[in-house]
Amino acid sequence: MASSSSYTIVLLMLPLLLLASSLIPAYAGNFYQDFDTTFGDGRVRILNNGELLTLSLDKASGSGFKSKNEYLFGNIDMQLKLVPGNSAGTVTAYYLTSQGPTWDEIDFEFLGNLSGDPYILHTNVFTQGKGNREQQFYLWFDPTADFHTYSILWNPQQIIFSVDGTPIRKFKNMEANGVAYPKNQPMRIYSSLWNADDWATPGGLVKTDWSQAPFTASYRNFNANACVWSSGTSSCDSKAQSTNNGWLTQELDSTGEERLRWVQKNYMIYDYCSDSKRFPQGFPPECNNTQRN
Ligand SMILES: *[C@@H]1O[C@H](CO)[C@@H](O)[C@H](O)[C@H]1NC(C)=O
Ligand SMILES: *[C@@H]1O[C@H](CO)[C@@H](O)[C@H](O)[C@H]1NC(C)=O
Numbered sequence: 001m002a003s004s005s006s007y008t009i010v011l012l013m014l015p016l017l018l019l020a021s022s023l024i025p026a027y028a029g030n031f032y033q034d035f036d037t038t039f040g041d042g043r044v045r046i047l048n049n050g051e052l053l054t055l056s057l058d059k060a061s062g063s064g065f066k067s068k069n070e071y072l073f074g075n076i077d078m079q080l081k082l083v084p085g086n087s088a089g090t091v092t093a094y095y096l097t098s099q100g101p102t103w104d105e106i107d108f109e110f111l112g113n114l115s116g117d118p119y120i121l122h123t124n125v126f127t128q129g130k131g132n133r134e135q136q137f138y139l140w141f142d143p144t145a146d147f148h149t150y151s152i153l154w155n156p157q158q159i160i161f162s163v164d165g166t167p168i169r170k171f172k173n174m175e176a177n178g179v180a181y182p183k184n185q186p187m188r189i190y191s192s193l194w195n196a197d198d199w200a201t202p203g204g205l206v207k208t209d210w211s212q213a214p215f216t217a218s219y220r221n222f223n224a225n226a227c228v229w230s231s232g233t234s235s236c237d238s239k240a241q242s243t244n245n246g247w248l249t250q251e252l253d254s255t256g257e258e259r260l261r262w263v264q265k266n267y268m269i270y271d272y273c274s275d276s277k278r279f280p281q282g283f284p285p286e287c288n289n290t291q292r293n
Contacts, residue, residue, distance in 0.1 A: 029222030031065075038064040038190065043214070055193040056214040057083075057090060064192030067224075071096070072186040072234055074226025075247035077151045080110075082119060083215040084144035087112025089197030089208030092217045094150060096187040102129040104182035106159055108150055110143065111200045112215075119143055120269070123161055125171045127180035133286070135169050136270035137263065147220060155248050156183055167252055167260040168267070171286070179286045186229035193217050 030050035037044040040063020043056040055063045076096070083090050090112040097105040105126035110119050121137045141148065153160040159182075161169040173181040193215065197208040225247055227236035236245055252260060264271075272278065273287035 029224065031219070031222070034069070034222060034224075035065045035067055035189075038066050038192070040064060051220055053219040054216050055092075055191065055219075056216045057193045057195060058213040058215075059210045062192060062194035064190065064194075066191075067189040069224070069226075070186035070188050070229045071154075071224065071226040072183075072229045073155050073236070073248060074224055075151070075153045075155075075250075076189065076226055077149050077221065077223040078189075078191075078219055079147040079149050079221040080143070081145075081147045081218040082110050082143045083112055083193070083217050086115045086209050086212050087119075087144070087215060088114045088117075088201050088206045089195060090193065090215050091196040091200050092191070092193050094189075094191045096152060096154070096189055097126075098182075098185035098187045100185075104128070104185050104187060105131070106152055106154060106161075106182070106187070108152075108161065111196075113201075114206065121163070121168075123169050125159060125182075127182055130180070132272065133171070133284075134270060134272050135268060137168055137267045138269060139163065140267060147218070149221070153247060153250060154182070155250060156181075157249070157251060160252065166263060167256050168263045170252065170260060174286050177285045177288070179284070189224075191219065 031046045031053040032050040035053070040055070040061050043058070043061060043063035044065055045054045045056075046052070047054065053065065055065070057063065078094060080092070080094065082092055092110040092112075093107065095105060095107040095109075097103055103126060105124070107122070107124040107126075109122040109124075111122055113119055118138045121139055123135050123137070124131050125133045139148075149162075149164050151160075151162040151165070153162070157173050159171040160167050173183075175181050195208050197206065198204045201207075225244060227234040227248075229235075236248065273283055276283075
C-alpha cells in the first residue's frame, strides 16, 4: 500500500520535475548541444557523452567548430589542452567573432613550438573590422600537460582575458576617446586547429613536422554565462536571468589588477602599445596609459 502510494506521488511529480529542470539554464556545456563542426569532418570528435571534444590536424586538413548560439556579452570559460610534443607550426585558435565586413573579434591563439620550447599565447581585439592590437604572452605552466581554463569576460565596460582565473589582458571601453567597442554585434565562439608554419614560427623558418601528425587539441568544461542573442532579442532582457548577471557589470578588483600587472610584467613578450617602430605617428588612442588601466 505504502509503496504503491509513494509510486503514485512520484508519477504525479514527474512532470513538475521535468519542468523545473527545463527552467535551469543549460550552463553545463555539452558539445553535442552547443557546437557544430565548421571544417575537417571526422577530425572533430565528440567523446564521453558530449563532455570532451578533440580537434585534429593532419597534412590534408585541420578542423574546427563553432557555437550554435550567438552571444551579445558573456562570461565564457573553456578548458583546453594543447597539442603536445613538437607542435611547431600548428596554431590552435579559440575566439569570439561576429559576421560581416565590420566585424568584432576577441582572440586567443596558441602558437605551437618545438618540444620543450614555450607556446606563445597570442591575443587580439578587433572592433568594426580593425585589429592590429596584438599582445603576446608566455604561460607560467606547460599548456600541453593538462587542461587549463581560458576565459573571456565581455561586458559593456571591458573585455578581460583570463587564464586559470588570472587576468592577462584588459580592453576597456574607450568610446569616449573615439575607440570603437564591441557592443552591437552578436558573436559566436569558434575554435580551430590549423597549419600556420608560414608565419607562426620565428620567421616562418621552422616547418610543421608531419611525421608527428595527427596533431590533437582537446576541449572540456565549456561554460557560457552569457546573453544569448536570438531574432533580435537578448536572453538577458528577461527577468528570469537577471539574477545571474553580476558579470555584466563586473570589473577587476584590486587583487585582479595586481595579478594583471604581474602577468604583464613577467609573461608579456609583445605589446603593440610599446611597439614604437610600428606606430611612428604615435600610438592608437586606446594605448593611453592614463586611461587604459
Ligand atoms: C618557441 O621557442 C623559442 C625559443 O625558446 C622562443 O623564442 C619562441 O618565442 C617560442 N614560440 C614560438 C611560437 O616560436
Ligand atoms: C592621455 O589621456 C590624458 C587624460 O585624458 C590626456 O591628458 C593626454 O593628453 C592623453 N595623451 C595622449 C598621448 O593622447
